[in-house]
Amino acid sequence: MSPCPFTESDFLGCFEQDNPIAAFKNAIAAENSHLKLRFNPDQATAGLLTEKARFIDNILTACWLHFLGPAADLHCLIATGGYGRSELFPHSDIDILVLLADADPADYQHSLSGFCNFLWDIGLKPGLSTRDVDDCLTAAQDDQTVFTSLLEMRLIGGNTELFEKLKSRVSSDALWPSDQFFPAKMLEQQKRYAKYHDTAYNLEPNIKEGPGGLRDLQVISWVFKRHYNASSLRELIKYGFLPKSEYDNLITARDILWRLRFALHNLTNRCEDRLVFDYQRELASQFGYVDRNEQPDVEQFMQFYFKTVVDIERLNEMLLQLLNERLISNKESLTPIPITANFSSIDGYLEVSNKDVFQKQPLALLEIFLILQQSPSLKGIRASTIRLIRKNLPLIDENFRHNKQANRLFMDILRQPRGITSQLKRMNRYGVLAAYLPDFANIVARMQYDLFHIYTVDEHTLFVIRNLRRFSLAKHNNELPFCNNIFLLIAKPDILYLAALFHDIAKGRGGDHSTLGETVARNFCLQHELPNHDTKVITWLVRHHLLMSMTAQRKDISDPDVIHTFALQIGSIEYLNYLYLLTVADIRATNPSLWNAWKDALLKELYISTHQALHRGLHNPVARSERVQENKKEAREELLKLGISKTTIKQSWQHLSDDYFLRYSADEIAWHTIAIAACQESELPLVLLRPQTQRGSAEIFIYTRNEALLFSICTATLDQLGLTILDARIITTADQYVLNSFQVLEQSGEAINDLYREVHICNALRQGLIAKKAKASKNIHKQSRQARHFPIETSITFLDDPSHKHTIVELVTTDHAGLLSAIGRAFTELDIQLHDAKITTIGSRAEDMFYITDPQSRPIDDDHKKQQLRTTMLRYLDLKN
Structure with missing residues (x-):
């Protein structure tokens, strides 16, 4: 199907019709329909994006000539932002700059107003600014986002010399040089990530602004373009930042997000960049997903999306690190400092001593993360080494997983006093965790399609471990002090971390994930030769990780019989301590908005009551009648202190059953x-x-x-x-x-x-x-x-x-x-x-x-x-x- 034939001349002719606004609107609607028909979710959209940009070019050029008349050649009409890149989606914003010559703009105010108003009348909703060259430079100097938009400006029509003048001034090293522009974009990305809780794995992700989204690619492009004046990302190969294979992966991932965004715009008929529930199922169908092996089509689709953005997130990390070395770091910091026989530090990042390290010593694929934990001054792993880790992942095979030294290394990582969460996240991002634990690979990027779990299963699991780690740190004591106090009673924190690692590992496999996960955890413990007691605790926690939350929320925990039954299931104060901490960490990592003071108090009350029952002895449970008499006695003493007579108390209580005194506390009874x-x-x-x-x-x-x-x-x-x-x-x-x-x-x-x-x-x-x-x-x-x-x-x-x-x-x-x-x-x-x-x-x-x-x-x-x-x-x- 050929491109839609609307030329600049066609649009100029529209002004001669009786109703030019309707003519333009009809043309825009026809083009949008044409693009929608030509869109295929299985094919690249780059051509469609360029076609839409050229179509808008023709509209704007015709309007520019019509409203500005002779002055059209005096000033400039410039495309900026995504429109400047000729990446225009069906309902993208159209960012344009009217660049004025030195003449008095008041002379053209009426024409410019007519031009702008007409664009709104025909439904384009332009993001339009009007400036002269000096105004542009002042705004760009004051705001790097303005400068960023000018980096991608493209002349649509008007004074070529004036455009080149602005382009030359913007390209000057005096305006946002690389060593200033790069940190500014890094800070901007950091703030953007924080809005999405530093994770791409949100239930309704933003494919443009979220971590791993299109904006990550644009950040790379802007920084790269500023320093090298590069015309395309392909020049990353030329300057040695990416091998062709990784460049191809980057472009493939970008094309996937482009197709998704194009489909979203078509589906919603507006500039929508969020993969909200309203559209996920329809998009899953469009992209060819069907229910399979008890896994819904939409979960498969979202897993496909999340695996795409994690690739972009990883490439963004690597490229920005390499750009930082080229643009910011000094030569002294790039001198290797030996750390071990296999690794050195370059600019604060861990680098292999030679490219054959992993081939010769596969266990270094785990050792590198342990070194990072033990050397807190290190900032991470150097991009070239990340690349080698990814390349050598096949070395983590069955022999590797059963290697006793590898097993010890993995357990050492979980037993370190610092860096457990950050290294597990890094291991997950680079694919090491899924390679070492094949069952974990099944939950990577797996979304549970409900409102309770707002993160993918792997991300939720790592958040649980993060929450447990926070319980151990004094600096987080103000969040949940009771949990911090209980954590001090834990003899082996690694038992908790392993229980967290395996508690949801069987999600998506069909059947009871707690029972299946117990088996996975037991096999791990046996393989890693953990003590029998530790194995029992870990597998019990995985099997029963929902027990405490279900008991607290669904049973009457004021009833001594309920507490006794629960205490029998727990069996010991040690198990109670572990389960309580795991339960709180799990709920808070599932959906932060579901945690509140009520659940906090409910779980704490269940913990305290159960602790008392276990301390008293399971052979000696509290009788209901005993609890009734205790509550009556405490309430009566409180009421007498407040001046309430015994007669009044007796009259108020005479028709109340024992159930009442059992289910309410002494404080509540006194108030009533x-x-x-x-x-x-x-x-x-x-x-x-x-x-x-x-x-x-x-x-x-x-x-x-x-x-x-x-x-x-x-x-x-x-x-x-x-x-x-x-x-x-x-x-x-x-x-x-x-x-x-x-x-x-x-x-x-x-x-x-x-x-x-x-x-x-x-x-x-x-x-x-x-x-x-x-x-x-x-x-x-x-x-x-x-x-x-x-x-x-x-x-x-x-x-x-x-x-x-x-x-x-x-x-x-x-x-x-x-x-x-x-x-x-x-x-x-x-x-x-x-x-x-x-x-x-x-x-x-x-x-x-x-x-x-x-x-x-x-x-x-x-x-x-x-x-x-x-x-x-x-x-x-x-x-x-």
Whole structure:
């Protein structure tokens, strides 16, 4: 198919039509459609990018001549940025510079305004600046980004001599010489990386600005062009920066990102550079991916993308290091300083003593990372040596992996006092980790397509190890001091690091990744001849790495029986210490936004309770009655101190069951008692709010007569107020009053810290309870844009209650506004008593547990009634959806 035939003359002719704006718009739409038809995801797009740039050249030239008239030859119309490079995507910004001659610009203001306005009218949305030569140089001197855009300027039309004058002045060594320009671009890249948490492995990556994206290639191009006045990246071969094979890899990776960006623009009909969920599945289909071996098409597609950008990220690291040597470093720093027989330091980077080091001594492929740990003054590995590492990766074969000296080297790396995280990341980036641990290769660049895991599995794994390392360092003590204190009790930190390394290593293989990972970990431990005890701890941690988080979030940890059962599973304080640290590090490395004070306090409470149970002895568990009496005694002593009489206490507690005193702390019991004792019947419902509890959340306490829909009204109101419900406790007294408490946070995950907000929440709840319905208002509990792409099949399961007091209903479904309220209405319709609710939301996935009985407070054992409840719950959920 031939290029779309719109020439400069065609566009000049458009001005003679009755409606030139419509004529231009039609031409632009036709060209975009033409490019979309010609685009093939399997073919290079360079020609299409150039064609689009030439098409815009023709439009701008025609408009320039029409609006400027005779003055068109006096001034210059210049393309800058990506447009200057002739890399114009379907909906790219069109950056242009109007370069004025020395004449008074006021003489041409009307013409220039007409030119600019017309471009907006026809939908081009140009990024336009108007300057003379001196203005350009001043702006460029003050801002390296302006200078960078001028590096790539290209004349579209106008005064050639004026353009060459500006080009000559910009090329002068006086303006941003290489030794100033290079550090400026490095700082700019560092800040850009920080916006993306220094990782390319984000769930919705930006293919232009993110690490390993197109901007990384442009940085290389700008620095290279500034120093060598190079016309293309191919000259990297000429000047000895890249061999042809690596240059070809670089261009292949760039072409992949170009094709992806082109497809994104076509798909969205706008300048979209983020691979957001809305488009990932469609792009996966366009690029030929289909579901295969239990791996969804979109996960395969994203793995393809991530492997591409990690190649660019690595090449960016190498090239910028080499450019730094050429442009910045002095000759003295480039003199080799021997470190070992195999390695020297050049400009602070580790370099092989000769090119045959790895061939002659393959174990040096691991030794090099140990040397980096032991020599903190070294900045990294020199680019030429990185190249040799990549070339010699096939040497890490089965014989290498079973070499006892190699095994000792790997364990030495994990046992060093510093540099563990940075070296493991480096080993992963260069391919050494995947070569040494073939099972790890399976998770490299593997994305889990959900909202819970926002990083690839390998990146998440390294973040877990980083988090564990931070627990060991005094300088990070302010983040999680409790974790730092527990870490001091750890005898062998390398046990933790290995458990972290293997905890998700079986993801994507089908089956239970914890069980499969346990096998991988055991084989590793046997191969590396770890002590039997260490092997047992590591494999147990891998197998049970989800146990603590699931127990804390899904069970009533105020129940001594729950704690005793959990303590039996843990078995020892040593295992508890390891599991607690691994659990916190894992959650924080999965999605930082999901970690909050509530989860911190919940896990800490479970740790402390379990520690006490283990210290007391598993043969001597705390009886429920003992815990009830302890809580009563502490609460009574606190109330007496505050002047509350024994009579008042007795009256307030007379209708409360042991469950109440078991599930609330002495502090909470005292707070409730004071409020209830001071409240008259006419003042009900009583609604109170404590903005900060020991668990880091706000507690909303409701005391009123038991009535239908009470739970549904409360949850609907809290949902409308934009609050996230973390936990719900429902106690019904013998005389049919209810004590409901909800642990809540703002939807942002923050605590409630505004007095007006507290009053508003209490008033809204009280009004809803009085009116016996939630106030009809706009729900501000918003479902995220991403959540729409993760519909979760609803499942309702009935579980056995170890205490035989309740029936436990487990609901798994897509989280949405009004979910708990709908469930409450279903319970009300069937006259079911709700006693407790454990609310767990993981990304867009709701995993909620409800503890229920029949009206006589008996468990529901009849299968017919269970099926009726399931049907009713599904009906209410469907109505809500």
